[in-house]
Amino acid sequence: MKQQPVMTSEGQPLTIVLSCVDPDMEMRLAKKLTDEGYTVIQAELNPWTVLHQIYQLHASLLILQTNTGQAYEREVEYCHLLDCKVLQLETHAQIRAQEQKEKRPDARLLLPVDMDCVLGMIQCLFREGGPDEPAHLTLEELLDRWQVTRRQPNREMIEHAILLMVEHPSWSEHITKDIYPRLAQRHRLSVTAIEQRLRRAITHIYLYSQDELFRFLFPGDRPTNTQFCAVVARYLVRYAQEDPEQEEVN
Numbered sequence: 329m330k331q332q333p334v335m336t337s338e339g340q341p342l343t344i345v346l347s348c349v350d351p352d353m354e355m356r357l358a359k360k361l362t363d364e365g366y367t368v369i370q371a372e373l374n375p376w377t378v379l380h381q382i383y384q385l386h387a388s389l390l391i392l393q394t395n396t397g398q399a400y401e402r403e404v405e406y407c408h409l410l411d412c413k414v415l416q417l418e419t420h421a422q423i424r425a426q427e428q429k430e431k432r433p434d435a436r437l438l439l440p441v442d443m444d445c446v447l448g449m450i451q452c453l454f455r456e457g458g459p460d461e462p463a464h465l466t467l468e469e470l471l472d473r474w475q476v477t478r479r480q481p482n483r484e485m486i487e488h489a490i491l492l493m494v495e496h497p498s499w500s501e502h503i504t505k506d507i508y509p510r511l512a513q514r515h516r517l518s519v520t521a522i523e524q525r526l527r528r529a530i531t532h533i534y535l536y537s538q539d540e541l542f543r544f545l546f547p548g549d550r551p552t553n554t555q556f557c558a559v560v561a562r563y564l565v566r567y568a569q570e571d572p573e574q575e576e577v578n
Contacts, residue, residue, distance in 0.1 A: 348393035493561035
């Protein structure tokens, strides 16, 4: 049964512009969102078409799914200027060997999107209230809220780094010496690769997260790897969160 329309704080229907590289997934996601009461407009996967729809409809949210490696940073920045939030669906499916060899720019990536996770992210983006209200969130809930999806390859690395700081607060002073080598051993990467992947992941959160709690914790420029992990670790300790993964960080 279709629910009552979801409204913005201004009393207008919450309009979502949906644009996905996978048309089958787009149809399923559009139906799910419509059934939940959202007003959904499906747009061609073209930057200017999407931006025109957002401008014309005063849309509140853009859900964008592209092929792995494609970047839409400029268009996302324009969306923010139009007061439109952005939810990017990461794609990490495998391309068939022949398609990969040909490097086809239109290669379709079939990704089983978790609909409930998408709905949860939307609710976080339009969550009422400010960051001062009690929010006893676990590490997993924080990363979900900041659009670090469970399918992203660097998510486990971020979790491990933060949990190491929770257990050993003094290591925040020497992250290169105390934490990077442990991450490198666990993930079978070089220390340099660990530092770069963490920086890219944190930059992605900083650029695209619309979450008030993130902006409250990190009000200035993009946090460094050390700042990000240390602040989140202090947040978890402050609220005495017990994460089952803490037993695995040694």
